[in-house]
Amino acid sequence: MEMIKDVKKKDDGRYIIFYDFKEDNLDARDADTPEDNTKERDAKKAVSEGGKQ
Amino acid sequence: MSELRWDPINREWVITATHRQNRTFKPPKDYCPLCPTEEGGFPTEVPKDYDLVVFENKFPSLQPSAPEPDIAGSTLYPVDKAEGICEVVLFTSEHGGVMSKEPLSRFVKLVKVWKDRYHELGSKDFIDYVFIFENKGEEVGVTLEHPHGQIYAYPFIPPKIKKELDSSKDHYKEQGECLFCNVINEEREDGRRIVVSNDSFTAIVPFFARYTYEVHIYANNHIPSFNQFNEKEVEDLAAILRTVIQKYDNLFGFVFPYIMSIHQQATDGSGEEYSHFHIEFYPPYRTEDKLKYLAGSEAGAGAYINNSLAEDKAEELRGIEPTGE
Numbered sequence: 001m002e003m004i005k006d007v008k009k010k011d012d013g014r015y016i017i018f019y020d021f022k023e024d025n026l027d028a029r030d031a032d033t034p035e036d037n038t039k040e041r042d043a044k045k046a047v048s049e050g051g052k053q
Numbered sequence: 054m055s056e057l058r059w060d061p062i063n064r065e066w067v068i069t070a071t072h073r074q075n076r077t078f079k080p081p082k083d084y085c086p087l088c089p090t091e092e093g094g095f096p097t098e099v100p101k102d103y104d105l106v107v108f109e110n111k112f113p114s115l116q117p118s119a120p121e122p123d124i125a126g127s128t129l130y131p132v133d134k135a136e137g138i139c140e141v142v143l144f145t146s147e148h149g150g151v152m153s154k155e156p157l158s159r160f161v162k163l164v165k166v167w168k169d170r171y172h173e174l175g176s177k178d179f180i181d182y183v184f185i186f187e188n189k190g191e192e193v194g195v196t197l198e199h200p201h202g203q204i205y206a207y208p209f210i211p212p213k214i215k216k217e218l219d220s221s222k223d224h225y226k227e228q229g230e231c232l233f234c235n236v237i238n239e240e241r242e243d244g245r246r247i248v249v250s251n252d253s254f255t256a257i258v259p260f261f262a263r264y265t266y267e268v269h270i271y272a273n274n275h276i277p278s279f280n281q282f283n284e285k286e287v288e289d290l291a292a293i294l295r296t297v298i299q300k301y302d303n304l305f306g307f308v309f310p311y312i313m314s315i316h317q318q319a320t321d322g323s324g325e326e327y328s329h330f331h332i333e334f335y336p337p338y339r340t341e342d343k344l345k346y347l348a349g350s351e352a353g354a355g356a357y358i359n360n361s362l363a364e365d366k367a368e369e370l371r372g373i374e375p376t377g378e
Contacts, residue, residue, distance in 0.1 A: 001158070003165050010098075014109035019166050021104060023158065 055114060055135040056122035057208075065212040068135055070114040079196055086111075087141070087199035088148050099143065105166050106143040107204075113139035115205060117179075136179055138206040142166060143199070150200045153295070153302040154377040160291035167204075167315070168279040168287065174206040175280075175320030182207045182214065182319050190310020192337045192344060202313075210319045218319065221327040233329030237271040246367040249296050249375070253289035256297050258367040263357035265339040266304070266366055268297055270332040277328040278317035294332070299375040301336065311336040 002022040010016055055070040077086055084095060089102045099106055115137025126132035144152060144163055152159070167185050175183045187202035188195050210218065224232035240246055240257045248256040248268055256270045270293055276282065282290070301309035312335045318328035339345040339360060350356045 001161055001165070003162075003169065005169070010108070014111070016099065016106060016108035018103055019105040019107070019162065019169075021158075021162050021165075 057133040059131040110139035136208045140204040142202045153299045160295045164291045171279040180206040181321040182210045185315040187313040192310040225327040245364045248370045251289045253286045254293045258363040262363045264335050265361045266336045268334045272330045276330045296375040300373040305341040
């Protein structure tokens with residue numbers, strides 16, 4: 001996802017930066033590839049086993 | 054008027070910023086200064102519709118061209134200019150936007166903006182630390198409800214962060230390893246306090262949690278700051294951040310308030326080997342309807358008392374579905 005910055009000055013001299021993005025299909029990928037929950041499963045296992053002593 | 058006053062007892066700077074007493078306080082929705090200016094409407098901070106925006110705070114605690122201190126210092130009480138930069142980061146143009154309902158792409162955009170600001174502000178000579186944070190919810194003192202965060206670029210390393218960096222520096226000298234790497238490796242090996250993880254990051258309720266639902270997100274590998282993030286790590290941080298916030302909002306069925314602070318390498322050039330990127334969340338709720346207050350022991354003595362166990366709260370948060378519905 002490419003980021004495009006547009007820096008402007010406000011009337012009182014402060015800067016304001018507009019960030020725009022060239023969208024990709026990230027959200028579609030998000031739906032297809034949920035984050036890795038391996039460690040969460042490991043954690044559940046660890047809990048059921050009482051964890052590391 | 055703002056200046057730095059040295060506290061010789063606690064050995065830390067205090068920033069005075071008296072002009073902030075007059076900042077905008079809980080305006081009605083139609084007069085939100087963070088919404089885009091509407092045609093014929095009152096002029097807000099942002100003159101047009103936007104995706105994400107950053108601007109200099111109108112009521113800054115620190116300024117690039119800070120005036121000389123108004124009061125004379127002494128050997129015991131040094132004073133200095135409150136030099137620095139304060140920015141506001143607008144997460145969305147939607148006034149009533151709820152981040153847990155936003156798509157992953159909005160979080161990726163936000164992480165990219167944070168990364169850009171860290172790099173740009175940190176490359177200025179007079180900035181020693183770029184602190185990115187979010188105050189969320191009336192319970193933590195938010196005065197504008199529009200989804201936003203802030204960035205304070207300090208001329209010094211703030212005390213809480215200096216303390217943890219000093220600990221890691223000492224640990225590195227003694228063990229030859231980053232303290233935070235050791236912490237996250239132990240947590241990943243143990244597993245009991247893990248909330249969720251992905252290839253690049255792990256969210257835990259820390260062993261030493263001070264708040265009931267405190268969560269820290271650590272980089273799995275030794276990444277000192279945003280400057281070392283690759284594209285995959287940007288996306289993985291966005292994903293785990295969204296999951297943690299969704300779990301928070303689904304915990305009791307309301308938008309969960311918190312203070313979020315991002316800790317990473319100072320921008321004075323020090324500490325690459327012992328700084329480790331992580332995010333800390335301090336939510337004020339200890340139950341569905343009870344808040345934790347910083348009272349006598351916490352505020353007066355600095356000794357936190359947590360009424361819960363990190364292992365139990367991590368298990369509870371693990372069981373909460375990360376959905377934005």
